[in-house]
Amino acid sequence: MTATHSTRMLILGSGPAGLSAAIYGARAGLAPIVVQGIQPGGQLTTTTDVENYPGFREVIQGPWLMEEMQAQAEHVGAKMMWDTIVEVDLSQRPFRLIGDGGTVYLGDVLVIATGAQAKWLGMDSEESLKGKGVSACATCDGFFYRGKKVAVIGGGNTAVEEALYLTNHSHDVTLIHRRDSLRAEKILQERLFANERIKVLWNKEVSRFVGEGEPHGLVAIELKDTVTGDLSRVDVEGGFVAIGHHPATELFRGHVELDEDHYIKVEPGSTRTNIPGVFACGDVMDKIYRQAVTAAGTGCMAALDAERFLAEVDFEQVAQAAE
Numbered sequence: 001m002t003a004t005h006s007t008r009m010l011i012l013g014s015g016p017a018g019l020s021a022a023i024y025g026a027r028a029g030l031a032p033i034v035v036q037g038i039q040p041g042g043q044l045t046t047t048t049d050v051e052n053y054p055g056f057r058e059v060i061q062g063p064w065l066m067e068e069m070q071a072q073a074e075h076v077g078a079k080m081m082w083d084t085i086v087e088v089d090l091s092q093r094p095f096r097l098i099g100d101g102g103t104v105y106l107g108d109v110l111v112i113a114t115g116a117q118a119k120w121l122g123m124d125s126e127e128s129l130k131g132k133g134v135s136a137c138a139t140c141d142g143f144f145y146r147g148k149k150v151a152v153i154g155g156g157n158t159a160v161e162e163a164l165y166l167t168n169h170s171h172d173v174t175l176i177h178r179r180d181s182l183r184a185e186k187i188l189q190e191r192l193f194a195n196e197r198i199k200v201l202w203n204k205e206v207s208r209f210v211g212e213g214e215p216h217g218l219v220a221i222e223l224k225d226t227v228t229g230d231l232s233r234v235d236v237e238g239g240f241v242a243i244g245h246h247p248a249t250e251l252f253r254g255h256v257e258l259d260e261d262h263y264i265k266v267e268p269g270s271t272r273t274n275i276p277g278v279f280a281c282g283d284v285m286d287k288i289y290r291q292a293v294t295a296a297g298t299g300c301m302a303a304l305d306a307e308r309f310l311a312e313v314d315f316e317q318v319a320q321a322a323e
Ligand SMILES: Cc1cc2nc3c(=O)[nH]c(=O)nc-3n(C[C@H](O)[C@H](O)[C@H](O)COP(=O)(O)OP(=O)(O)OC[C@H]3O[C@@H](n4cnc5c(N)ncnc54)[C@H](O)[C@@H]3O)c2cc1C
Pocket: 012, 013, 014, 015, 016, 017, 018, 035, 036, 037, 038, 039, 040, 041, 042, 043, 044, 046, 047, 049, 050, 051, 052, 053, 083, 084, 085, 086, 113, 114, 115, 116, 117, 118, 136, 137, 140, 141, 248, 251, 281, 282, 283, 284, 290, 291, 292, 293, 295
């Protein structure tokens, strides 16, 4: 027989956004259920050093931070389910979601915190050097490359913003782009070209990230000219892949309003989506900041928005019953 779990607050995703929503939801007495998804703990479980999450003087480890967040959520009463949602019905409340083994989850409110994944180039050398010089987040990791030569790969807004950000730490930033012009907004391009710390290599694509030494780390990036086919090499210790992100919203297409980049649309200054009772927080609705602390912050907002929504609905029901 198919199992069914009902809760006042159903949360999808167990990254900083989902777990923060769970902590606040549990402390508001909503007994949240968190469906953890394929990556319990979210993106921070794929990294090592985290130095910018407030509250910790020393560098902490991403997986450890997420274990602590989960333990805190469980300690105050949230329930974790190791399942992945494959189907949603948001046409009426309680919302009905189905896990990949057929388990049914019913929630009076739904908090979507399914995150986003960075796009990578998809080569073996990139995979083996992730966290050892290759990164997809300058805000997260740029500080570790103070005074070192770094490169950014990409040509859109994210790549230009990352290159500009990295000049806070490095005098020598190379932007590698496979075309002869950038897609980034004009104003960002002007700031980029005016910055003496940044040089641009046009018509170049990465053919290999080169790692050496003990501990093993990035020392160079091998490039291929997209016009002539010529090979070259740029010596860098940090390589930042900035070719965009995929918000995890396929499940909600046609159910919840998405923006042109497929992020969930929320009312400005809130986590409310276009469906009353459905809230979104973290990277799945934020294409600007994409940090653990901002995800946790909007997770808190989602739980508070959800709690207020339920209080209003409950009040209306009591008032109607009394008429
Ligand atoms: C390598 C790396 C290093 C980083 N370093 C830092 C750093 O130093 N500092 C910092 O502030 N930020 C850092 N970040 C960014 C930070 O990790 C993210 O901003 C943050 O994790 C976003 O949190 P989130 O909860 O919105 O989503 P995520 O962490 O992406 O979590 C999404 C969750 O949704 C779940 N999910 C997805 N689909 C489903 C589904 N269908 N059903 C159920 N669950 C589902 C997943 O299993 C996962 O648990 C880093 C990111 C990466 C990739």
